[in-house]
Amino acid sequence: MSQTIASFNLHDGTTIPWLAWGCGSGQAQRDPVNSGTHVLNAGINHIDTAQIYNTEEATGQIVAASPLGKDKIYVTSKLGAPEDKPISLDSIRGAVAETTRKLGFIPDLFLIHNPFVAHPGELKAMWNTLEDLKVEGKLKSIGVSNFRVQDFEAIFDGARFKPVVNQIEFHPYVLSHLEPVLALQAKHGIVTEAFGPLTPVVRHGTGGPLKPILERIAARLTKSTGKDVDTATVLLLWTRAQGVVAVSASGNADRIRGLAEVAKLPDLLEQGEIDEITRVGKTVHFRHYTEHMEVDFPLPNLPSGL
Numbered sequence: 001m002s003q004t005i006a007s008f009n010l011h012d013g014t015t016i017p018w019l020a021w022g023c024g025s026g027q028a029q030r031d032p033v034n035s036g037t038h039v040l041n042a043g044i045n046h047i048d049t050a051q052i053y054n055t056e057e058a059t060g061q062i063v064a065a066s067p068l069g070k071d072k073i074y075v076t077s078k079l080g081a082p083e084d085k086p087i088s089l090d091s092i093r094g095a096v097a098e099t100t101r102k103l104g105f106i107p108d109l110f111l112i113h114n115p116f117v118a119h120p121g122e123l124k125a126m127w128n129t130l131e132d133l134k135v136e137g138k139l140k141s142i143g144v145s146n147f148r149v150q151d152f153e154a155i156f157d158g159a160r161f162k163p164v165v166n167q168i169e170f171h172p173y174v175l176s177h178l179e180p181v182l183a184l185q186a187k188h189g190i191v192t193e194a195f196g197p198l199t200p201v202v203r204h205g206t207g208g209p210l211k212p213i214l215e216r217i218a219a220r221l222t223k224s225t226g227k228d229v230d231t232a233t234v235l236l237l238w239t240r241a242q243g244v245v246a247v248s249a250s251g252n253a254d255r256i257r258g259l260a261e262v263a264k265l266p267d268l269l270e271q272g273e274i275d276e277i278t279r280v281g282k283t284v285h286f287r288h289y290t291e292h293m294e295v296d297f298p299l300p301n302l303p304s305g306l
């Protein structure tokens with residue numbers, strides 16, 4: 001069994017570990033130093049933070065204290081202000097410098113947290129500023145989050161760099177809604193990063209039509225591997241099989257250890273199982289984080305599966 005965490009290639013020539021621990025939700029955000037230390041000790045090598053999470057300083061601390069060393073740890077942060085207040089163009093450089101100061105290093109990947117971080121009509125100019133900062137060596141890889149088709153269209157014209165990733169809520173129950181976004185990303189080689197990847201298991205009221213399918217696959221894998229494989233693990237393996245980076249979270253030491261084990265698992269799902277999860281997932285629309293991707297982006301006419 002492989003002991004290293006697989007990575008995906010980004011179109012700017014860098015690589016990104018396929019599983020990240022996010023410190024922007026739950027107990028992971030409330031106690032990032034303690035949880036993040038468990039994360040790095042467990043062998044997870046990708047941390048997802050953001051200006052609005054107030055966890056950049058904690059991320060800097062745990063990376064500095066880790067015996068792994070910064071070179072072996074991939075860190076993402078994001079541009080944004082509390083309560084989704086738009087940021088003026090002339091404050092972007094200061095905000096990026098503040099991220100680098102708090103972390104103690106330039107983040108490996110820096111994202112526009114959502115299109116509403118820019119004042120209306122200024123998204124392209126915001127992206128251009130990130131491009132300038134990349135050219136100046138003040139940023140490394142640059143990408144976006146919660147971008148709909150119209151947001152990509154707003155920044156593509158004349159762009160020097162395309163975003164390397166779009167970090168969005170991604171799991172089987174949003175696949176139908178995301179179809180146009182995913183098609184555009186595939187055309188331009190933009191990798192998807194999934195936040196909320198466990199939503200069908202941890203947030204959907206009944207689990208929906210995927211519940212018995214995930215349980216059946218988890219039971220098969222528990223038998224074939226001799227390990228206790230749960231439905232959350234099956235969803236994460238499905239996410240990896242889509243070529244999508246998973247950004248999960250936990251403040252629970254046992255679950256963090258479990259997440260690190262999942263990160264190193266080989267591809268255990270059969271193609272038929274992957275296809276079944278995709279096909280059944282597409283029959284439902286259920287999103288947990290509705291505040292960005294459901295604005296001015298038509299919803300599919302599908303049941304919620306509740």
Ligand SMILES: NC(=O)c1ccc[n+]([C@@H]2O[C@H](COP(=O)([O-])OP(=O)(O)OC[C@H]3O[C@@H](n4cnc5c(N)ncnc54)[C@H](OP(=O)(O)O)[C@@H]3O)[C@@H](O)[C@H]2O)c1
Nearest residue numbers: 022023024025026195196197198199247248249250251252
């Ligand atoms: N770009 C954006 O706009 C955006 C938006 C949202 C999130 N994010 C990023 O994505 C990260 C992850 O987001 P998420 O929390 O939605 O991810 P998630 O992986 O879908 O959910 C993680 C949550 O599920 C719980 N959990 C994990 N395994 C479980 C299990 N087997 N049974 C029951 N509960 C379980 C965890 O609780 P415990 O702590 O108790 O384990 C944690 O609170 C965030 O921290 C943030 O970094 C980005």
